[in-house]
Amino acid sequence: MSKVNIFKPVEQKSRSAAPAPPTDSAAFHAVVDSRRSVRVYADDPIPESVMEACMDAALKAPNSSNLQTWEIHHVVDAAKKAALVEACLSQPAAGTAPELLVFVGRPDLWRRNNQWMLEAFDRAGTVPESAYQYYRKITPLVYDQGAFGWRTPFKWWITRWRGLRKPIPREPIGKWGMRIWAHKSTALACAQFMLAMRAHGFDTCPMEGMDSARVKRLLGLPRQAVVTMVISAGKRAEGGVYGAQQRFDRKHFIHRH
Numbered sequence: 001m002s003k004v005n006i007f008k009p010v011e012q013k014s015r016s017a018a019p020a021p022p023t024d025s026a027a028f029h030a031v032v033d034s035r036r037s038v039r040v041y042a043d044d045p046i047p048e049s050v051m052e053a054c055m056d057a058a059l060k061a062p063n064s065s066n067l068q069t070w071e072i073h074h075v076v077d078a079a080k081k082a083a084l085v086e087a088c089l090s091q092p093a094a095g096t097a098p099e100l101l102v103f104v105g106r107p108d109l110w111r112r113n114n115q116w117m118l119e120a121f122d123r124a125g126t127v128p129e130s131a132y133q134y135y136r137k138i139t140p141l142v143y144d145q146g147a148f149g150w151r152t153p154f155k156w157w158i159t160r161w162r163g164l165r166k167p168i169p170r171e172p173i174g175k176w177g178m179r180i181w182a183h184k185s186t187a188l189a190c191a192q193f194m195l196a197m198r199a200h201g202f203d204t205c206p207m208e209g210m211d212s213a214r215v216k217r218l219l220g221l222p223r224q225a226v227v228t229m230v231i232s233a234g235k236r237a238e239g240g241v242y243g244a245q246q247r248f249d250r251k252h253f254i255h256r257h
């Protein structure tokens with residue numbers, strides 16, 4: 001097999017010729033500007049088709065290595081919902097919401113999804129060798145932390161040593177690094193879900209004010225799973241948003257270099 005440089009652009013025949021579709025920036029900003037965290041919901045239900053469309057939108061979020069190590073647990077069972085509200089410390093954003101979802105990162109499932117990717121490539125039949133190499137060589141190197149994390153100290157030292165001379169990807173290192181890694185992509189799915197809800201005229205509230213151990217037990221999740229956030233959804237009640245949106249001056253956060 002010839003040596004393939006996965007960081008070189010793929011050959012022309014493997015690229016999409018489709019032009020970027022036109023978009024409506026005003027509609028997008030109307031969605032962004034009207035999204036607020038809602039603490040009190042009206043009783044209006046959300047149509048199932050809207051829930052499905054918004055969850056599908058969430059799953060289209062960009063994600064690391066396209067390994068999609070996330071899950072959305074839509075809690076519809078009344079008893080489980082009540083238990084989830086309790087695990088969310090009975091806060092009104094959970095208690096008054098017609099819909100509750102838990103967004104979960106699954107760093108433990110990277111290998112399964114990596115295999116799915118290779119199988120999808122086989123089915124497509126037109127995938128360049130560099131893509132195969134990425135999922136056969138690079139992802140195991142980057143994401144495999146070894147049983148009980150035995151590779152962690154080696155990765156840490158090798159990364160520091162090799163990084164002295166040239167740029168290298170440094171994260172994720174260790175089991176905690178993998179958790180952060182999964183949280184990043186899952187959080188993007190959360191954002192995409194909340195914006196999709198708003199685009200359909202509904203509202204949301206992200207919550208990390210919850211007992212993640214209880215949430216995991218309720219959903220039957222393994223130890224390695226990470227609860228990125230619980231998101232409630234519904235139609236905002238009158239007065240369901242607390243005050244005007246408050247943001248600090250953008251000069252503190254946007255830096256030009």
Ligand SMILES: Cc1cc2nc3c(=O)[nH]c(=O)nc-3n(C[C@H](O)[C@H](O)[C@H](O)COP(=O)(O)O)c2cc1C
Binds near residue numbers: 038039091206246
């Ligand atoms: C990760 C995360 C956790 C949050 N947890 C809670 C929560 O537990 N309860 C709550 O009422 N709001 C929660 N929020 C909502 C924030 O308080 C809210 O986004 C922030 O005050 C800005 O208001 P806005 O979303 O209306 O712009 C959370 C938001 C994020 C992103």
